[in-house]
Amino acid sequence: MENRIIQYITRYIDLTPEETAIINAQNQIKTFTKDTILLREGAFAKECYFILKGCIRSFYLVDGEERTTALYTENQGVHPVSYLTNEASAYYLSCLEDCVVAISTAEMGKKLLEAVPKLQRVLLQMSSELLIQNRTDLDHFKNLSPEERYIHLLETRPDLFKRVPLQHIATYLGITPVSLSRMRKRITGGYKANSGYLLTKDNFLEKLYQ
Amino acid sequence: MENRIIQYITRYIDLTPEETAIINAQNQIKTFTKDTILLREGAFAKECYFILKGCIRSFYLVDGEERTTALYTENQGVHPVSYLTNEASAYYLSCLEDCVVAISTAEMGKKLLEAVPKLQRVLLQMSSELLIQNRTDLDHFKNLSPEERYIHLLETRPDLFKRVPLQHIATYLGITPVSLSRMRKRITGGYKANSGYLLTKDNFLEKLYQ
DNA sequence: CAACCCAATTCATTATTATCAAAAAAATAC
DNA sequence: GTATTTTTTTGATAATAATGAATTGGGTTG
Structure with missing residues (x-):
């Protein structure tokens, strides 16, 4: 170590x-x-x-x-x-x-x-x-929207989502936990609508970038 | 020099x-x-x-x-x-x-x-x-509202307001020039209402912190 | 001084996010 | 395994900033 x-x-x-x-x-x-x-x-x-x-x-x-x-x-x-x-x-x-x-x-x-x-x-x-x-x-x-910041964090530090409570990620992104929850629903929801497949939070990113 | x-x-x-x-x-x-x-x-x-x-x-x-x-x-x-x-x-x-x-x-x-x-x-x-x-x-x-950021900039770097166009200060503060204009009106306007005095943008801060 | 340009302001409307409050889900403790 | 927290989600509403478009103001230039 x-x-x-x-x-x-x-x-x-x-x-x-x-x-x-x-x-x-x-x-x-x-x-x-x-x-x-x-x-x-x-x-x-x-x-x-x-x-x-x-x-x-x-x-x-x-x-x-x-x-x-x-x-x-x-x-x-x-x-x-x-x-x-x-x-x-x-x-x-x-x-x-x-x-x-x-x-x-x-x-x-x-x-x-x-x-x-x-x-x-x-x-x-x-x-x-x-x-x-x-x-x-x-x-x-400064230059990215909350949603863009969320996506960016998902890309650059996906590990965080497996170990840090969403409420802390929310304030880290500069938004409220409530807004983050909605945002996630909106994003995954949109993907579900387009693909017809139900994706869990965990495999969403893999699908998105495969 | x-x-x-x-x-x-x-x-x-x-x-x-x-x-x-x-x-x-x-x-x-x-x-x-x-x-x-x-x-x-x-x-x-x-x-x-x-x-x-x-x-x-x-x-x-x-x-x-x-x-x-x-x-x-x-x-x-x-x-x-x-x-x-x-x-x-x-x-x-x-x-x-x-x-x-x-x-x-x-x-x-x-x-x-x-x-x-x-x-x-x-x-x-x-x-x-x-x-x-x-x-x-x-x-x-992250932690301050646009208005608080504006006030903070006014406190820490008042010189900028004398030499930098407001549109650039606006995007520096992370808001649009339109919003900054409104914000300034709101703030100085509120002060005028309370004091009864008309203050220019230049002496507003002096009054505020005297 | 008039024409022009750019910055700043204002108005009406739309889009986002926050807030308050409650319910559902998940994690933890007993 | 059930009870108890804590976290997350959801709904309804309010607050805030963005947007599109037009107007005003100041300064520059010919």
Whole structure:
């Protein structure tokens, strides 16, 4: 499981066995049960995470309603804004499933960078990729209709639909659970009408893109 | 004017006179007239920019309509996704005003980093700040209503309303120019009704936050 | 100064989504 | 396996923004 981290890094640079050992020695693996809150609004994030197994959700609490803003799964890093800025967090982080994560703190990260300086290049590259992803996400969100966003999510992260409650996907898409439910009915309903076949939610996409 | 660049960098790290000289020697300053297209959809961005004077707009062309996604002004860097990924650009970059910019290419950047290695730290820091900004922007866009987004923009970047046509601000806010016009009337109209005073668009905000 | 162009506003109508409330379905606990 | 939550779906209505089309306003140009 720890090898995932090494795999992740070696997508960017090569590591000597020594460097690999240093990194693995630093790894602090922890397990959290479902519904564990990793970060609360107003709290200060002291750690960031790399998900080895499970799913972590970030959400804002607006007028008592949860608004999901990110869904992280295996092999993704979770770097709370609060962790990066040392300011109080504006949002929550919570485990949607039992999770196994590698944890890093600011001090650990600093030490690791001193021990393996070329990791700086990896960080910069990762940071750049994250930035691109975020900008693209924002552009998509602005330019696509809710339905187009739903289809896009279905295409790019179909796994989410098998593990994340629809209510969270709804707010992640920027709509209400009620609207998402209707939208799904409309879309699959339309397909049924055209084909004459009854499709479940699960095999709809396969049919659509086969 | 070039000093702006040095000022920008020294917010993050100190520079020796030699390093300052190296950086200034690299600076390539260019002027573009209003409406110059710096990057077209489908083209490959070869340069990134630091705005010394003027305003640059990025927009997508969707069904023949321009959808503004970013508005850059003085002391901001413009790093096209296409520049970072070496892929064809999905959007346009255009000068909303006559612009004076410092230009950097991938080769120039690489050379500069070799000459002044500690700039890597600046890059990482900048990258991190940009990431935070983008994530916050996306979260805001998702969680705020169009009207709240308008108010927020009025608060955070009031300068834009003095130099950017409302139609571009509208699509930047994710609404149509028609809706923005109505919204502005509604908001200022409501204030007039409450106060009994006629306020112009320019002094409305001052009154609101005095 | 008049003709023209583009931006902004306004009106009437349509399309979407949100909201409130309730029922059905699914998941979880006992 | 039944009871109890929680999630999802459905219905009726209200709120909001989009659309198509026309008008007004400001600024530019000849």
